[in-house]
Amino acid sequence: MDLKPTKPLSGFIELLPAQQRCFDYCAARMQNVLRLAGFSMLDLPAIERAEVLTDKDNWDEIETQMFLFQKGDTKMGLRYDGTVGLSRYVAGHLNDLVFPFRASQFSKRYRGERAQRGRYREFYQMDLDILGINTLSTNYDAEIISVIGRALESVAEFIGPNEVRVGSRPFWDAVFDWLELTAEQKKEIFVLIDKKDKMGDEDFAEGLSDALNDASKENIIKSVFTDGYKQFVNKSEKLDAAIDELTKFMTVLDGMGVKNAVIDLSIARGLAYYTGLVFEFKLLNHPELGTAAGGGRYADLAGKFSKTKIIGVGAAIGFSRIFAAMLENNQIDLSQFEQPIDVAVLVMGDNNVAYASGVVNALRDDNITAVSYLDTEKKFKNQIEYADKICARFSMIIGDDEVKNQVVAVKNMETGEQQSLSLLDAIKLVKKVA
Amino acid sequence: MDLKPTKPLSGFIELLPAQQRCFDYCAARMQNVLRLAGFSMLDLPAIERAEVLTDKDNWDEIETQMFLFQKGDTKMGLRYDGTVGLSRYVAGHLNDLVFPFRASQFSKRYRGERAQRGRYREFYQMDLDILGINTLSTNYDAEIISVIGRALESVAEFIGPNEVRVGSRPFWDAVFDWLELTAEQKKEIFVLIDKKDKMGDEDFAEGLSDALNDASKENIIKSVFTDGYKQFVNKSEKLDAAIDELTKFMTVLDGMGVKNAVIDLSIARGLAYYTGLVFEFKLLNHPELGTAAGGGRYADLAGKFSKTKIIGVGAAIGFSRIFAAMLENNQIDLSQFEQPIDVAVLVMGDNNVAYASGVVNALRDDNITAVSYLDTEKKFKNQIEYADKICARFSMIIGDDEVKNQVVAVKNMETGEQQSLSLLDAIKLVKKVA
Numbered sequence: 001m002d003l004k005p006t007k008p009l010s011g012f013i014e015l016l017p018a019q020q021r022c023f024d025y026c027a028a029r030m031q032n033v034l035r036l037a038g039f040s041m042l043d044l045p046a047i048e049r050a051e052v053l054t055d056k057d058n059w060d061e062i063e064t065q066m067f068l069f070q071k072g073d074t075k076m077g078l079r080y081d082g083t084v085g086l087s088r089y090v091a092g093h094l095n096d097l098v099f100p101f102r103a104s105q106f107s108k109r110y111r112g113e114r115a116q117r118g119r120y121r122e123f124y125q126m127d128l129d130i131l132g133i134n135t136l137s138t139n140y141d142a143e144i145i146s147v148i149g150r151a152l153e154s155v156a157e158f159i160g161p162n163e164v165r166v167g168s169r170p171f172w173d174a175v176f177d178w179l180e181l182t183a184e185q186k187k188e189i190f191v192l193i194d195k196k197d198k199m200g201d202e203d204f205a206e207g208l209s210d211a212l213n214d215a216s217k218e219n220i221i222k223s224v225f226t227d228g229y230k231q232f233v234n235k236s237e238k239l240d241a242a243i244d245e246l247t248k249f250m251t252v253l254d255g256m257g258v259k260n261a262v263i264d265l266s267i268a269r270g271l272a273y274y275t276g277l278v279f280e281f282k283l284l285n286h287p288e289l290g291t292a293a294g295g296g297r298y299a300d301l302a303g304k305f306s307k308t309k310i311i312g313v314g315a316a317i318g319f320s321r322i323f324a325a326m327l328e329n330n331q332i333d334l335s336q337f338e339q340p341i342d343v344a345v346l347v348m349g350d351n352n353v354a355y356a357s358g359v360v361n362a363l364r365d366d367n368i369t370a371v372s373y374l375d376t377e378k379k380f381k382n383q384i385e386y387a388d389k390i391c392a393r394f395s396m397i398i399g400d401d402e403v404k405n406q407v408v409a410v411k412n413m414e415t416g417e418q419q420s421l422s423l424l425d426a427i428k429l430v431k432k433v434a
Numbered sequence: 435m436d437l438k439p440t441k442p443l444s445g446f447i448e449l450l451p452a453q454q455r456c457f458d459y460c461a462a463r464m465q466n467v468l469r470l471a472g473f474s475m476l477d478l479p480a481i482e483r484a485e486v487l488t489d490k491d492n493w494d495e496i497e498t499q500m501f502l503f504q505k506g507d508t509k510m511g512l513r514y515d516g517t518v519g520l521s522r523y524v525a526g527h528l529n530d531l532v533f534p535f536r537a538s539q540f541s542k543r544y545r546g547e548r549a550q551r552g553r554y555r556e557f558y559q560m561d562l563d564i565l566g567i568n569t570l571s572t573n574y575d576a577e578i579i580s581v582i583g584r585a586l587e588s589v590a591e592f593i594g595p596n597e598v599r600v601g602s603r604p605f606w607d608a609v610f611d612w613l614e615l616t617a618e619q620k621k622e623i624f625v626l627i628d629k630k631d632k633m634g635d636e637d638f639a640e641g642l643s644d645a646l647n648d649a650s651k652e653n654i655i656k657s658v659f660t661d662g663y664k665q666f667v668n669k670s671e672k673l674d675a676a677i678d679e680l681t682k683f684m685t686v687l688d689g690m691g692v693k694n695a696v697i698d699l700s701i702a703r704g705l706a707y708y709t710g711l712v713f714e715f716k717l718l719n720h721p722e723l724g725t726a727a728g729g730g731r732y733a734d735l736a737g738k739f740s741k742t743k744i745i746g747v748g749a750a751i752g753f754s755r756i757f758a759a760m761l762e763n764n765q766i767d768l769s770q771f772e773q774p775i776d777v778a779v780l781v782m783g784d785n786n787v788a789y790a791s792g793v794v795n796a797l798r799d800d801n802i803t804a805v806s807y808l809d810t811e812k813k814f815k816n817q818i819e820y821a822d823k824i825c826a827r828f829s830m831i832i833g834d835d836e837v838k839n840q841v842v843a844v845k846n847m848e849t850g851e852q853q854s855l856s857l858l859d860a861i862k863l864v865k866k867v868a
Contacts, residue, residue: 004486006526006739008479009510014523016530017474024475036798038775038805038824040451041458045442045556046480046542047501052438067481069503071546076443089448092440096450098823102805108480112505122479132809139787139808146791150798255788257795305440341472353573354689357580361691364470364584371472371536374573375566389532390472 011114011121013320019327021337026158026323030126030151031106037147039104039128044085046108050075052088055304067112078110082127083273083301083314090131091305100132100140106319123320126151131301131312138249141277141297141313146256148281148293148315158332159322160285162292163260166253167267167278168246169296171229174238179217189221194268196225224265249277267294275299279315289325293317342430344387345372348380348399356398359408359423366427387413394430445548445555447754453761455771460592460757464560464585465540471581473538473562478519480542484509486522489738501546512544516561517707517735517748524565525739534566534574540753557754560585565735565746572683575711575731575747580690582715582727582749592766593756594719596726597694600687601701601712602680603730605663608672613651623655628702630659658699683711701728709733713749723759727751776864778821778847779806782814782833790832793842793857800861821847828864 008014015023031041050068068077079085082105090097105127112121128147130140145164152162172193176186188211196204208218223231229246232239246263253261261279269278276297283292295315302310326332343363347356356372363370371390373383380397387395397409402420410426411418412433421429442448449457465475484502502511513519516539524531539561546555562581564574579598586596606627610620622645630638642652657665663680666673680697687695695713703712710731717726729749736744760766777797781790790806797804805824807817814831821829831843836854844860845852846867855863 003740004522004738005483006522008522009481009483009508012479012481014478015476016527017476020475020477023477033798035774036801036803038803040774041454042449042451043454043457044448045446047443047446047544047556049439049443067503067505069501069546071501072548074443088438088440088442093450098820100807100809100820110481112503114506122481135809137809137811139784139810143806143808146795150795252787256791304438306437340469340474350571350573353686357690361580361584364467367470369470369472372577373534374577375534375569375571376573377571386532386534 009121011119013120013122013324013328015324015327018334018337021340022158022327022332022334023323025337026155027106027124027126027319029154030317030319031104033151033154034104034126034128034147037102037143037150039102039147042086042089042103042105043107044079044082044089044105046078046110047076048079048085048088050077053077053079053084065111065113067110078112080109080111082107082109082125082316083129086127086129086314087302087310088305090310091302091308094133094306094308100130100136103127103129103131120320120324123318123324126317126319127314128295128317129312129314131310134309134311136311136313138245138277138297138313139252141279142249142252142256142258144295144313144315145253145261145279146258148317149258149260151317152281152283152292159283159292159326161260162281162283163262164258164279164281165262165264165267166246166249167263167265167269167280168242169268169274169276169278170242171232171239171246171265172268174236174242175221175224175232177238178232178236179220181212181217185211190268191270193266194270196266229263229265246277269294269296273298273301276313281317283322286322286326286331289318289321291318292322339391339393340369341371341390341392342368343370343394343396344390344392345370346380346383346387346395346397347372347374347376348383348397350376352376352398352400352403355403359396359398359426362423363427363430366431368427368430384411393433396426443555445553447554447556447758447762449758449761452768452771455774456592456761456766456768457757459771460589461540461558461560461753463588464751464753465538467585467588468538468560468562468581471536471577471584473536473581476520476523476537476539477541478513478516478523478539480512480544481510482513482519482522484511487511487513487518499545499547501544512546514543514545516541516543516559516750517563520561520563520748521736521744522739524744525736525742528567528740528742534564534570537561537563537565554754554758557752557758560751560753561748562729562751563746563748565744568743568745570745570747572679572711572731572747573686575713576683576686576690576692578729578747578749579687579695579713580692582751583692583694585751586715586717586726593717593726593760595694596715596717597696598692598713598715599696599698599701600680600683601697601699601703601714602676603702603708603710603712604676605666605673605680605699606702608670608676609655609658609666612666612670612673613654615646615651619645624702625704627700628704630700663697663699680711703728703730707732707735710747715751717756720756720760720765723752723755725752726756773825773827774803775805775824775826776802777804777828777830778824778826779804780814780817780821780829780831781806781808781810782817782831784810786810786832786834786837789837793830793832793860796857797861797864800865802861802864818845827867830860 066077192207274296278296280291281293297313301312360372395411407420408426500511626641708730712730714725715727731747735746794806829845841854842860
């Protein structure tokens with residue numbers, strides 16, 4: 001029989017134990033930041049009805065990008081983000097939740113498209129959303145940015161410093177209105193702005209020209225990226241409002257202690273549902289990762305589920321994008337994650353298993369990670385090799401003599417020093433060195 | 435436009451925030467037990483190649499039970515257990531892992547069949563496996579049982595006491611050989627034994643009669659459940675070996691401190707890959723849940739992936755089966771999970787956001803869960819209502835006076851007592867009451 005492949009499917013992440021411990025450690029640290037900020041951790045189904053995942057409008061586009069299947073008459077699929085499920089959940093629990101509701105989801109999402117470098121088909125994102133009924137101050141947009149910043153900061157030893165870039169949808173809406181663009185032109189230009197970073201200045205200029213065929217308007221749009229937004233003050237009420245919102249927002253961010261924020265009007269966030277301020281985090285030491293986290297404000301989160309107007313600001317941290325990529329490229333020093341074992345308990349002979357188990361249980365009861373080697377017929381040499389391989393800090397060797405004398409032979413695996421101690425003293429020794 | 439449904443698909447679990455905190459708390463406690471026992475936490479892909487999920491033999495049966503889809507030429511599907519992925523992973527990383535390798539997976543699994551009461555289509559299981567190359571003492575089977583027992587014990591305040599029942603595949607093999615059953619009869623009888631609990635004594639007797647048509651043999655098999663296994667001593671070498679293994683195993687379990695184990699030869703564990711001892715945990719206060727955890731030994735885990743013989747003992751704890759069922763039926767008192775918020779920071783006016791944010795950040799830096807209410811134009815009445823609804827233990831109210839005097843107005847939400855304090859003293863107060 002031919003052997004089957006042992007590699008996971010392309011685009012799927014699989015980590016070795018020490019890598020996984022680093023991944024889990026970073027997730028736990030970041031989640032702790034969110035918990036201290038009052039976010040409720042939600043764990044929603046990974047499978048949703050197809051009609052929840054998408055509206056008919058963009059079905060064709062999304063179908064090629066998703067994992068879909070049919071059971072009986074019901075078409076369903078794996079979620080591609082956390083927002084679809086959250087909007088359904090919140091709309092279904094309006095009376096069970098307190099608003100503004102702070103929700104976080106750290107969960108796997110799925111994209112069915114062919115895997116590319118850095119684009120996974122299964123990946124973790126860590127979402128933060130703050131949802132209000134009918135009204136929600138943009139102060140909450142700043143709060144989300146502040147909390148994401150603190151979450152990234154909590155693992156800075158691994159990923160380095162970050163920066164957040166803030167854009168504004170209303171600003172562009174106001175510019176487009178002021179330039180009297182058609183609906184189609186607005187859409188085209190917006191897509192260009194969203195892709196500007198990837199396409200380069202020349203292609204961007206060409207795209208503008210194709211869409212507008214009006215050198216003056218083209219230059220005005222280009223000038224946003226060279227001369228900034230201040231030139232647009234006093235052009236229209238809508239422009240003034242958008243600029244006012246953006247500048248006040250930067251002041252609020254500063255007041256919240258966010259010192260690494262800059263305005264960047266090329267930040268557009270492609271997804272259709274954003275309607276206000278938008279933002280993206282970048283890791284300064286890892287520009288190759290692109291966007292580490294991003295989000296923005298949406299005026300109506302759950303319109304297709306509820307007549308109640310749910311306003312929100314939400315963001316997703318690209319957890320796998322950041323950590324799986326770094327781990328797979330060995331960019332994190334894993335040495336501190338190699339040694340989770342405090343004590344290897346080595347058992348010489350089946351008769352001594354009961355005594356050894358008493359030792360193991362006492363260690364674990366005292367919060368000491370203890371692994372027993374229970375192939376008791378194996379030679380001491382094999383057993384101590386095992387203790388060495390799992391990087392145990394200590395071995396406790398249990399043979400007939402130890403049982404007879406009710407002691408344990410404790411070996412410090414680093415120094416090689418060995419002594420015969422009572423269990424109580426052995427535990428003290430392990431804890432002292434810990 | 436019609437509103438779309440807000441309920442999740444049938445068979446999918448969705449918890450409210452306090453329920454989720456209980457669920458997460460129990461998972462974390464149990465995982466801590468596994469970590470102290472040296473298990474490496476693995477997080478493998480939820481999607482596997484179809485050929486990994488199943489062999490051609492039982493394809494038809496499994497296809498109706500799975501979520502499958504095709505991308506390009508590749509047929510793939512969602513895992514239904516943790517073992518398929520683990521066997522692939524271990525076979526692919528023989529040189530990266532230290533054996534005996536202790537692996538744990540706490541992850542979602544999927545079954546595509548129609549949802550029934552207590553049968554979820556998406557559910558968490560917590561797996562434990564210990565894997566050896568070529569050899570692995572049954573002491574490890576006892577270790578797995580011991581660790582599962584400790585894990586369940588760690589959440590006994592919620593689920594009550596448990597019991598483990600131990601069966602033996604080799605015992606039945608030996609009985610069947612001694613009775614000189616045909617291969618087909620062996621299979622039929624084994625299925626009957628596996629279903630005995632559900633079918634009742636009468637149907638069981640009828641099934642035996644249909645399969646064997648030999649009153650004497652039928653009575654011998656029935657007698658196992660009434661008179662036990664000791665009558666089979668000295669009947670055949672194979673029987674003696676199986677009985678010896680089982681009785682010695684119970685002694686080892688006892689020596690490991692497992693005092694709630696009994697022999698139950700009706701425990702068969704349907705899945706084909708078990709070859710040795712098998713076991714099931716039951717919750718004594720919740721018989722309606724059926725098996726809370728179960729597992730056993732397999733002689734060759736990864737034969738389809740590797741020529742190296744990987745022997746293992748593994749078990750799965752039915753985490754969703756236990757906790758989601760209890761939470762959804764309100765069998766757990768959630769009051770202790772309702773109050774995650776230490777301080778609600780209420781902000782009177784946009785001018786005070788920066789000062790309030792300093793307070794919030796200081797609290798969070800000091801490991802105090804703090805939520806700010808940032809719709810600053812809302813009246814005090816609305817804001818204090820919010821603090822009340824989220825069950826905050828304290829409110830810190832920040833208005834113009836507090837900013838001017840560089841203090842915070844701290845209100846104990848239980849007693850109603852309010853005082854003006856420096857931030858440092860306010861933090862001390864919160865920590866004292868914690």
